[in-house]
Amino acid sequence: MNKISFSIDEGEMFGFLGPNGAGKTTTMRMIQCVSPITAGKLDVMGMDVSTHQREIKYFMGVVPQENNLDGDFTVYENLLVYSRYFDIPREEAEKRIEELLDFVQLQEKRDVMTESLSGGMKRRLVLARALINQPRLLILDEPTVGLDPQARHLIWEKLRSLQKQGVTIVLTSHYLDEVEKLCNRLVVMDNGKILVEGSPRGVIDEFIGSDIIEAEHSPQILECLIKKEVNYEVIGDIVHIYPDNAMELSEYLLMECSLSKISARPATLEDVFLKLTGRRLRE
Amino acid sequence: MKLVDYFVIPSVSSRSYKVWQRNKDVFMKDIKLNFLPPFLEPIMYLIALGFGLGKFIENIDGVPYAKFIAPALIAVSVMYAAFFECSYSSYVRMYYQKTFDAIIATPLTIEDVIAGELLWGATRSMINATVMIPVIAFFGLIDLKYSLLIIPFAFLGGLLFAAIGMCFTAITPNIMSLSYPILLFITPMFLFSGTFFPLSALPVPVQYFAIAFLPLTHMVNVIRAVSFGILSSSLLFDIVWILIASIILLILSINLMKKKLVV
16 A cells, blocks of 8 residues: 545445555455554544554444355354354344344344355345444445345445444445445545545546547547547547537537437446546456 | 564453354354264274284283373374364364454454464363263273363363464465375374383484474373373473473464464
8 A cells, every 4th residue: 555545534435446456455454453554544433543453343344355254153143153252242132133134134044054145145144244233334345246236236225224324334346336326435546546536426527527428439530529629538449528518519420520329428437437547457 | 574573472362262152152063073083083992902902912011002092092182183173174264264354353353363263272172081081981991080180181282282283274375285284293293102102112312302392292191190190290391391382382373373364
């Protein structure tokens, strides 16, 4: 990690974006007090991660990238055993487990060993486990990776309802539509650095504008665009055009440049992401 | 990491009990299966070696062969129980099940987790000894009254072999490579620690080597003496050796695991 600085407000949903190897997970692990920070300072809930590990972890819930459920136990036992690590009294833990099993809709699976759960169920159980200590801060590293749309929507709904209850949520994700929908603010990282910070809409407006026009690549269109002095980018056999006024430019392109196939759409976080971090594949 | 850093006393909290409790709960799920080996193995060894092979052996140091090997069987079981628990089983929990990762996201630290694993490994040794003692006493080969002293001692010896197992878990590049310490360290101990024949039958340099470097030698000495009801001052040397080795290796194993897991 290279001189990053960020602050997350209480009660907000905050996203860390970036290609593989950008440093998202490392940042998450630092917030979780698992990876040591060699220089600089990181406070979580007003406490220093280098000196107050136990206290911070007491108030934090973690959904890691990889499901690390305890394969030696059933769904119910996973939650019960985990509650003991937080010193939650047995009776209180049993009450919370019932609520959490309802919350993530796993009541019928309570006595099933975790390996026979589907991917979506495992993810929901990991979420329930992260909530057993009623955390003030919830950290999720790619919470919906590999899930079907139904399961993703369920997780989103749960995260929104947690935010309503006042839980601060920090997440990473490669699904940029997810981040755009959920997060109040986000940062885009690459190579251990933070490239931008802002609200999803703010970041899109700043780097792309409100709309994008896509057209097939041809010499005529480039000529036309240069004449009109608009920003564009050639991506394979497609041209991305960044207009100030999408309606006006679309009309112009259709009428004056005799193009047959163009499409205008609202700009997304994905466009920002690719613009900032490039299209090169990451290892 | 400098060499001294490996011997800094780690800060372990009482929360390591939660890890011990987790492992105990898993053990209890298959309690019948888990109790079977320490119950059946001594019976099979005693029949094959003690009463079978023993027919052709007059006696060793004035005791019948079955009686000679009976205490060693307990010592071997103490070694295997803790070593395997903290090598293969801990490795599986650490690497394949990611159990440690899940636990360190809670108020427990990695030091607490490893300490809990070591305590559980020692507990496995104690459980094995506890099951074996009445079985062997049933054959009239050990003195049941004195033998109860073996139980707490099995916990101490268990800590030592747990620490040895954990050190290898920390340095092994993968699970297959755990075969090396078994082949080169555990199996020689099983054979050459005064278990099935007295150490004095070996060349003198080998005897010294066994006394200096093979922990099982000291375990066998103590358990054999206690189960015969003969307590001599020379046992003090064995116990001190085990104590010192345990302390050093327990500290080392926690620091090695910390180095492996904190990235």
